[in-house]
Amino acid sequence: MNLLDGDGRADRQGTFEAEAAAFDPAVRAEVSRRRTFAIISHPDAGKTTLTEKLLLYAGCLDVAGMVRGRRNQRAVTSDWMALERQRGISITSTALSVDYRGVRVNLLDTPGHEDFSEDTYRTLMAADSAVMVLDATKGVEPQTEKLFQVCARRGIPILTFVNKLDRPGGDPLGILSEIERVLGIAASPLNWPVGLGRDFRGLCDRQTREVTLFDPSARGSLVVPTTTCRLDDPADTVLSAADRGQLQDELDLLDVAGAPFDRGRFLQGQVTPVFFGSALTNYGVEAFFDAFLKLGPPPGARRAEGGPVPVDRSEFAGFIFKLQANMDPKHRDRVAFLRVCSGRFERDMEVTNARTGTKLRLARSHRLFAQGRETTDEAFPGDVVGLNSTGDLRLGDTLYAGPPVCYEPLPEFPPECFARLDCADTGRRKQFDRGLYQLVEEGAVRVLVSTRPGVREQYLAAVGTLQFDVVQARLESEYGVPTRLVPMEPKLARRVGGDAAALKSLWLPRASIPTSDRDGLPVILFSTTFELESCRKNNPGLQFEPLS
Incomplete structure (x- = not known):
C-alpha cells in the first residue's frame, strides 16, 4: 500500500498510536541514556x-x-x-x-x-x-x-x-x-570567563557562582587540573579582589540585561x-x-509518512543517512550509516527496505568509531550502526521490521559546478568505473553520462568544486586510477520528463549537452538560462526540472 494514498495515512497514524501504547520498557530505558x-x-x-x-x-x-x-x-x-x-x-x-x-x-x-x-x-x-x-x-x-x-x-x-x-x-x-x-x-x-586572551584562566558557573580556575601547567593534550572557589566568599583568596569585583559586575549586568x-x-x-x-x-x-x-535531549519520535513514529515502539525502524566506501582500505568495503530511530536493532535480524520492498538480513553490523569499528549485537534509538553494503542500500532508505515505516526523505541540492572526468590510464578503465560508481553512491557528486552518439564521456556534477578534488584524490589513492579533470561551462542541469514521442523529438540548443543520470533518466546541461528558456519554448510538451 502506498502510505500517501487515500486512507493509508490515517491507517498508519492509527497503527503508530496503537504501537505507542505497547512500548518496550527496555528500549525506553536505553533511550533515556x-x-x-x-x-x-x-x-x-x-x-x-x-x-x-x-x-x-x-x-x-x-x-x-x-x-x-x-x-x-x-x-x-x-x-x-x-x-x-x-x-x-x-x-x-x-x-x-x-x-x-x-x-x-x-x-x-x-x-x-x-x-x-x-x-x-x-x-x-x-x-x-x-x-x-x-x-x-x-x-x-x-x-x-x-x-x-x-x-x-x-x-x-x-x-x-x-x-x-x-x-x-x-x-x-x-x-x-x-x-x-x-x-x-x-x-x-x-x-562566564575569568580573564580573556592570555589572561583567560577560569570560568564562573552563573547558577552556583562557583569559580573554576585552570592549572596552566597542563594544557592541550591532558585533562586539566582545576581549583575551585566561591565568588560570594571574600575570605577565599584563590581569586584576587580585583578579579572578584570585575567578575561580580559582569554577572550582575548579565542578570539584568541577559536572556x-x-x-x-x-x-x-x-x-x-x-x-x-x-x-x-x-x-x-x-x-x-x-x-x-x-x-541535551534524548532521542524522540521522528516524522514519517503517516505521522511521528515513537522511539519505544516494539518494532525496529531506522534510516540510512550516509554511505562511505573504503573505510577499511584492506577490504575495500562500503559501509552504510544507519540511524536507529525506534525499537531494538539486533544483529542478523531481517528487515524490509521501504524503497524497494525487498527483505534484507543484517548479518554484519558495527559500532563505529570514525574509521574503526567493532561488531555490535544490538543497538537502540539514537545509536548509529555501520552496515556492510553491497550496493543494495541508498541514501535515505528506511529499514524496518514489522508494520511498514517510511521516514521523511533526506535533503538534496541541485549541482552548481560541472566538469568532465577522464581516465588517464586506459588500462585501468575497469577500476575507474567501479571507483566512480562507489563514490557516487556516497552522494558527494553525481555522474552524468553523455548520450551523444559515439561519445563516451562522463561528467561530474557537484555543489562545490572542492568535491571534484576529493573524487580525483580518492580515485588515485583508493583505486590506483589517475584522472584528468576538465572544467565545463554549463551551470544548469535539468532532468527532462514527458511522453516518449516528445522525448524522441527533443530539440536542443547547439551548446547544450545531453546526458543521462545513474537511473537512465535524461538530463540536459545548459550554459545559460537563455539556453534553458529556449529549450522550454521549443519543447512545450516536456518538463525541465532541477536535479534535487
Whole structure:
C-alpha cells in the first residue's frame, strides 16, 4: 500500500498510536541514556579539536590524538582520510560512539567547508541536537549561519561553545549580541570567563557562582587540573579582589540585561545556552560536556509518512543517512550509516527496505568509531550502526521490521559546478568505473553520462568544486586510477520528463549537452538560462526540472 494514498495515512497514524501504547520498557530505558548530536561550525573554528577532546574526557584517548588500541598503536579519530590530514579540514561526516559518565554519546562530526554542505545537511537529519562552535575572535561566520538555519528549520536544539577564549580579541558580550542579531535566537550564557586572551584562566558557573580556575601547567593534550572557589566568599583568596569585583559586575549586568535560560524554550530551538572555553588548552571543555549530558535531549519520535513514529515502539525502524566506501582500505568495503530511530536493532535480524520492498538480513553490523569499528549485537534509538553494503542500500532508505515505516526523505541540492572526468590510464578503465560508481553512491557528486552518439564521456556534477578534488584524490589513492579533470561551462542541469514521442523529438540548443543520470533518466546541461528558456519554448510538451 502506498502510505500517501487515500486512507493509508490515517491507517498508519492509527497503527503508530496503537504501537505507542505497547512500548518496550527496555528500549525506553536505553533511550533515556542516549545523546546523539552533530557539531557545526565554520572551518577553523575548532570543531575537530573539540571532538577530539570529548574522546579524551570519555577515556578513549590517553593524550589528545592518541587513541587506545592494540599494542598502543596510533589510531585515527574524526579526520581519518589522508586528504583530510593533508588539507587540515573535515571532508566527510564521521560517527563516533563513546560512553561518557554512564551516557552513550553518539557524535556526528560534520564537514565545515561549504562545498560539502550536502553531506552535512544529511548528517543533521540524524541528530537530535547540535553543538555550534564559534571562534571568539570571529563570531558568527557564513557557513555557521547556513548550518544554523538548517537546524532552525528542523527545530533542533542548539548548544553553543564559544571557542578560543585564550586568543586576543575575544568579546563575550559582543558574541552574545551577534548570536541574537545574526541568528535570531536568544543567547543565554550559563558560565562566564575569568580573564580573556592570555589572561583567560577560569570560568564562573552563573547558577552556583562557583569559580573554576585552570592549572596552566597542563594544557592541550591532558585533562586539566582545576581549583575551585566561591565568588560570594571574600575570605577565599584563590581569586584576587580585583578579579572578584570585575567578575561580580559582569554577572550582575548579565542578570539584568541577559536572556534567561529556559529548558522548554531550548528544546523548541528558541534559546541557545552558551558556554565559553578553549578546546586547544582544554579550558572549559569538561564543564561543557557535563552540561551537554544534562541539557541535551534524548532521542524522540521522528516524522514519517503517516505521522511521528515513537522511539519505544516494539518494532525496529531506522534510516540510512550516509554511505562511505573504503573505510577499511584492506577490504575495500562500503559501509552504510544507519540511524536507529525506534525499537531494538539486533544483529542478523531481517528487515524490509521501504524503497524497494525487498527483505534484507543484517548479518554484519558495527559500532563505529570514525574509521574503526567493532561488531555490535544490538543497538537502540539514537545509536548509529555501520552496515556492510553491497550496493543494495541508498541514501535515505528506511529499514524496518514489522508494520511498514517510511521516514521523511533526506535533503538534496541541485549541482552548481560541472566538469568532465577522464581516465588517464586506459588500462585501468575497469577500476575507474567501479571507483566512480562507489563514490557516487556516497552522494558527494553525481555522474552524468553523455548520450551523444559515439561519445563516451562522463561528467561530474557537484555543489562545490572542492568535491571534484576529493573524487580525483580518492580515485588515485583508493583505486590506483589517475584522472584528468576538465572544467565545463554549463551551470544548469535539468532532468527532462514527458511522453516518449516528445522525448524522441527533443530539440536542443547547439551548446547544450545531453546526458543521462545513474537511473537512465535524461538530463540536459545548459550554459545559460537563455539556453534553458529556449529549450522550454521549443519543447512545450516536456518538463525541465532541477536535479534535487
